[in-house]
Amino acid sequence: MSTLVKTHFANPSYLNGFFGKDLFNEIAAPAFSGSVPAVNVIENTEGFKIEVAAPGLQKSDFKLNLEKNQLTISAQKEQNEEEKNEKYTRREFKYTSFQRTFTLPNTIDGDRIEATYNEGVLSIALPKREEAKEKPARQIEIA
8 A cells, every 4th residue: 555645846756656757747847838738736635636737628639548557648639720822822730749647546546537627727536545535533442
Protein backbone atom coordinates (compact mmCIF):
# COMPACT_ATOMS: atom_id res chain seq x y z
CA MET A 1 0.00 0.00 0.00
CA SER A 2 1.38 3.41 -0.97
CA THR A 3 1.18 6.34 1.38
CA LEU A 4 1.12 9.97 0.44
CA VAL A 5 3.24 12.42 2.35
CA LYS A 6 1.42 15.73 2.21
CA THR A 7 3.58 18.57 0.96
CA HIS A 8 3.25 21.80 -0.95
CA PHE A 9 4.38 22.52 -4.50
CA ALA A 10 7.53 24.29 -3.30
CA ASN A 11 8.97 20.81 -2.65
CA PRO A 12 7.21 18.34 -4.97
CA SER A 13 9.82 15.58 -4.67
CA TYR A 14 7.60 13.39 -2.47
CA LEU A 15 4.75 13.49 -4.95
CA ASN A 16 7.03 12.79 -7.93
CA GLY A 17 7.54 9.22 -6.79
CA PHE A 18 3.89 8.83 -5.88
CA PHE A 19 2.30 9.87 -9.18
CA GLY A 20 5.32 9.32 -11.41
CA LYS A 21 7.91 11.78 -12.62
CA ASP A 22 5.77 13.03 -15.52
CA LEU A 23 3.39 14.77 -13.14
CA PHE A 24 5.60 17.76 -12.44
CA ASN A 25 7.31 18.06 -15.83
CA GLU A 26 6.59 21.53 -17.15
CA ILE A 27 4.15 22.30 -14.32
CA ALA A 28 5.18 25.96 -14.39
CA ALA A 29 4.70 26.18 -18.18
CA PRO A 30 2.02 28.39 -19.67
CA ALA A 31 -1.47 26.89 -19.88
CA PHE A 32 -1.00 25.21 -23.27
CA SER A 33 2.22 25.95 -25.09
CA GLY A 34 1.57 23.48 -27.91
CA SER A 35 3.43 20.52 -26.42
CA VAL A 36 2.19 19.69 -22.92
CA PRO A 37 -0.59 21.54 -21.09
CA ALA A 38 -0.27 22.67 -17.49
CA VAL A 39 -1.61 20.26 -14.85
CA ASN A 40 -2.88 20.74 -11.30
CA VAL A 41 -3.22 17.85 -8.84
CA ILE A 42 -5.47 18.39 -5.85
CA GLU A 43 -6.02 15.99 -2.94
CA ASN A 44 -8.99 15.97 -0.60
CA THR A 45 -10.47 13.41 1.78
CA GLU A 46 -12.43 11.69 -0.99
CA GLY A 47 -9.57 11.34 -3.49
CA PHE A 48 -7.57 13.30 -6.02
CA LYS A 49 -8.47 15.61 -8.86
CA ILE A 50 -6.32 16.23 -11.93
CA GLU A 51 -7.01 19.42 -13.88
CA VAL A 52 -5.54 19.79 -17.36
CA ALA A 53 -5.58 23.27 -18.93
CA ALA A 54 -6.31 22.69 -22.62
CA PRO A 55 -8.17 25.65 -24.12
CA GLY A 56 -9.21 25.45 -27.74
CA LEU A 57 -9.89 21.72 -27.63
CA GLN A 58 -13.26 19.98 -27.58
CA LYS A 59 -14.42 17.13 -25.36
CA SER A 60 -14.27 14.80 -28.37
CA ASP A 61 -10.54 15.58 -28.89
CA PHE A 62 -9.56 13.80 -25.64
CA LYS A 63 -8.93 10.15 -24.90
CA LEU A 64 -8.50 8.75 -21.40
CA ASN A 65 -7.12 5.25 -20.95
CA LEU A 66 -6.64 3.36 -17.69
CA GLU A 67 -4.48 0.26 -17.87
CA LYS A 68 -3.49 -1.35 -14.59
CA ASN A 69 -2.51 1.69 -12.52
CA GLN A 70 -1.44 3.88 -15.48
CA LEU A 71 -3.77 6.74 -16.50
CA THR A 72 -2.98 8.13 -19.95
CA ILE A 73 -4.50 11.43 -21.04
CA SER A 74 -4.13 12.28 -24.71
CA ALA A 75 -5.63 14.74 -27.17
CA GLN A 76 -5.35 15.30 -30.88
CA LYS A 77 -6.91 18.00 -33.01
CA GLU A 78 -6.48 18.79 -36.68
CA GLN A 79 -7.40 22.21 -38.03
CA ASN A 80 -7.60 23.01 -41.74
CA GLU A 81 -7.74 26.55 -42.98
CA GLU A 82 -8.30 27.43 -46.61
CA GLU A 83 -8.36 30.83 -48.27
CA LYS A 84 -9.35 31.19 -51.90
CA ASN A 85 -9.09 34.24 -54.04
CA GLU A 86 -9.05 34.68 -57.80
CA LYS A 87 -5.26 34.38 -58.14
CA TYR A 88 -4.31 31.77 -55.54
CA THR A 89 -5.47 29.25 -52.98
CA ARG A 90 -3.77 28.99 -49.58
CA ARG A 91 -4.24 25.96 -47.33
CA GLU A 92 -2.78 25.53 -43.88
CA PHE A 93 -2.87 22.48 -41.67
CA LYS A 94 -2.34 22.68 -37.94
CA TYR A 95 -2.09 19.70 -35.61
CA THR A 96 -2.27 19.91 -31.84
CA SER A 97 -1.55 16.82 -29.80
CA PHE A 98 -0.18 15.73 -26.45
CA GLN A 99 -0.03 12.68 -24.20
CA ARG A 100 0.59 12.44 -20.45
CA THR A 101 0.76 9.28 -18.38
CA PHE A 102 0.31 9.20 -14.61
CA THR A 103 1.09 6.28 -12.31
CA LEU A 104 -1.80 6.10 -9.87
CA PRO A 105 -1.50 4.79 -6.31
CA ASN A 106 -3.24 1.53 -5.35
CA THR A 107 -5.64 3.55 -3.17
CA ILE A 108 -7.52 4.87 -6.25
CA ASP A 109 -10.80 3.17 -7.22
CA GLY A 110 -10.30 2.84 -10.98
CA ASP A 111 -13.93 1.84 -11.62
CA ARG A 112 -15.21 5.19 -10.33
CA ILE A 113 -12.90 7.58 -12.21
CA GLU A 114 -14.90 10.33 -13.93
CA ALA A 115 -13.92 13.14 -16.30
CA THR A 116 -15.54 16.39 -17.42
CA TYR A 117 -14.45 19.14 -19.82
CA ASN A 118 -15.63 22.68 -19.21
CA GLU A 119 -14.32 26.04 -20.48
CA GLY A 120 -10.89 24.76 -21.51
CA VAL A 121 -10.21 22.61 -18.43
CA LEU A 122 -10.34 18.81 -18.38
CA SER A 123 -11.12 17.66 -14.80
CA ILE A 124 -10.55 14.06 -13.79
CA ALA A 125 -11.87 12.85 -10.43
CA LEU A 126 -9.86 9.98 -8.92
CA PRO A 127 -11.83 8.70 -5.90
CA LYS A 128 -10.09 6.76 -3.15
CA ARG A 129 -11.20 3.26 -2.26
CA GLU A 130 -13.35 3.18 0.88
CA GLU A 131 -10.70 1.27 2.82
CA ALA A 132 -8.08 3.91 1.92
CA LYS A 133 -10.05 6.89 3.24
CA GLU A 134 -8.88 8.35 6.52
CA LYS A 135 -11.12 7.23 9.38
CA PRO A 136 -11.87 9.44 12.38
CA ALA A 137 -10.21 8.59 15.68
CA ARG A 138 -12.24 6.29 17.92
CA GLN A 139 -12.02 4.93 21.43
CA ILE A 140 -11.45 1.19 21.68
CA GLU A 141 -13.12 -0.49 24.61
CA ILE A 142 -11.08 -3.00 26.60
CA ALA A 143 -12.94 -6.23 27.30
